[in-house]
Amino acid sequence: MQDPVFNLIDAEKQRQSEGLELIPSENYVSKAVLTAMGSILTNKYSEGYPSFEGTPGWQEDKIATEILENYRYYGGQENIDRIERLCIDRACRLFHADHANVQPHSGANANEAVYFAWCDPGDKILAMSLPAGGHLTHGSPVTRSAKIYDFISYGVTPDGDIDYADLEEKALKEQPKILLVGYSAFMKIPDFARIAALKEKLPHTLFMADMAHVAGLIAGGVHPNPLDFGFHVVTTTTHKTLRGPRGGLILSKGNVASPLKKPEKTLENIPILIDRAVFPGTQGGPLEHIIAAKAVAFGEALQPNFQDYSAKIVSNAKILASELLKRGFALQGGGTENHLILVDIKASFDIDGKIYEKALDKVGLTLNANALPSDQSGAFRPSGVRLGTPAITTRGLSEPEMVKLAEWMEKVARLCQKAGSEDKLDNFTSDLEKIHLEVQTLARKFPIPGV
Ligand code: DSN
Numbered sequence: 001m002q003d004p005v006f007n008l009i010d011a012e013k014q015r016q017s018e019g020l021e022l023i024p025s026e027n028y029v030s031k032a033v034l035t036a037m038g039s040i041l042t043n044k045y046s047e048g049y050p051s052f053e054g055t056p057g058w059q060e061d062k063i064a065t066e067i068l069e070n071y072r073y074y075g076g077q078e079n080i081d082r083i084e085r086l087c088i089d090r091a092c093r094l095f096h097a098d099h100a101n102v103q104p105h106s107g108a109n110a111n112e113a114v115y116f117a118w119c120d121p122g123d124k125i126l127a128m129s130l131p132a133g134g135h136l137t138h139g140s141p142v143t144r145s146a147k148i149y150d151f152i153s154y155g156v157t158p159d160g161d162i163d164y165a166d167l168e169e170k171a172l173k174e175q176p177k178i179l180l181v182g183y184s185a186f187m188k189i190p191d192f193a194r195i196a197a198l199k200e201k202l203p204h205t206l207f208m209a210d211m212a213h214v215a216g217l218i219a220g221g222v223h224p225n226p227l228d229f230g231f232h233v234v235t236t237t238t239h240k241t242l243r244g245p246r247g248g249l250i251l252s253k254g255n256v257a258s259p260l261k262k263p264e265k266t267l268e269n270i271p272i273l274i275d276r277a278v279f280p281g282t283q284g285g286p287l288e289h290i291i292a293a294k295a296v297a298f299g300e301a302l303q304p305n306f307q308d309y310s311a312k313i314v315s316n317a318k319i320l321a322s323e324l325l326k327r328g329f330a331l332q333g334g335g336t337e338n339h340l341i342l343v344d345i346k347a348s349f350d351i352d353g354k355i356y357e358k359a360l361d362k363v364g365l366t367l368n369a370n371a372l373p374s375d376q377s378g379a380f381r382p383s384g385v386r387l388g389t390p391a392i393t394t395r396g397l398s399e400p401e402m403v404k405l406a407e408w409m410e411k412v413a414r415l416c417q418k419a420g421s422e423d424k425l426d427n428f429t430s431d432l433e434k435i436h437l438e439v440q441t442l443a444r445k446f447p448i449p450g451v
């Protein structure tokens with residue numbers, strides 16, 4: 001008998017193939033990325049790091065013959081070192097960094113490693129609060145970091161932009177050890193130049209950006225790169241718009257050298273401090289099968305067609321936003337400048353985000369209920385939903401399908417309005433099923449990659 005795990009994987013394959021993924025932090029990876037993730041590299045232990053030679057001017061085609069030193073705690077690294085070295089080099093080229101640490105298991109681990117590299121317990125970190133659009137790891141009181149460091153938060157203005165005046169006032173008053181930019185529910189392009197201008201007055205502050213949501217847009221050249229504006233460190237996940245395996249990445253500018261000798265704690269030494277903070281500071285053995293898959297994904301993102309893909313993500317999001325606006329949806333920020341749309345579903349149709357999420361699940365459209373900056377309704381029954389276009393753009397959907405999506409979304413919102421509560425949605429099963437069949441028919445025309 002087949003292990004039921006595999007039956008469930010098959011069922012998930014069917015769900016992904018026959019539905020449309022609108023969660024803005026999800027994507028579909030290529031067959032090549034899946035192959036690297038499922039490879040025998042998972043068998044290997046490799047604590048430590050490969051050689052610190054490499055960029056700039058380092059050539060990929062020399063990787064098979066180049067002598068690599070290593071700083072590992074296990075033998076048998078000759079292939080692993082080359083794979084990790086390739087991954088580091090591609091990440092640096094993609095994002096104009098001096099150094100990349102490709103080992104963080106997740107974006108949360110990446111953020112925590114940066115805090116650990118630069119701060120002492122009790123140090124101040126200035127970041128956007130979670131309700132305003134920041135991430136859990138940017139100081140939410142339920143996290144471990146919030147118990148160690150002193151987080152101060154800035155917010156957004158009523159029109160959905162960063163409250164720059166609030167950020168600047170708090171930065172100058174608090175002189176934080178880290179100033180953190182980067183968000184999970186934000187649809188504008190941050191003014192990195194304006195924020196980096198604070199460096200003159202904050203010479204000891206580490207300027208950090210968490211670009212998890214927009215990394216693919218930056219790689220594709222359709223969103224500014226904080227490292228080009230003088231930020232010291234950028235963290236990201238690798239699986240959202242960047243379309244790689246689930247994992248984390250830390251990029252930095254500064255001196256690159258062996259982390260074996262403890263460096264002086266200076267902004268120039270940030271790359272070395274980060275390497276020490278990832279291993280042995282906060283993680284053990286790196287996941288080399290995932291690092292190989294990151295290398296493959298970065299290689300894909302370095303191809304010219306990735307620029308077309310990123311541009312298409314943004315144009316699809318703008319079309320979808322304008323179609324939703326036409327149908328009475330109230331959008332935070334009045335639309336979008338990136339891949340993400342935040343809908344005030346309460347103001348639009350007087351329903352909450354959770355009933356809408358559940359009803360859309362029934363028709364094969366997946367998004368997530370999300371709190372709005374001004375929300376009084378709590379995280380489990382928020383007034384908003386968050387959606388985006390990275391995954392559907394990978395499948396090849398474009399303008400006509402954005403119009404169709406907006407039509408379905410309006411129909412489902414009106415059914416939720418009539419139902420009034422989740423348990424009454426059953427009264428509208430046949431209406432929902434009709435939409436579901438239409439979604440499935442369209443989804444089948446755009447197969448998911450990798451299967
Ligand atoms: N959970 C991710 C998101 O959906 O934005 C952030 O880590």
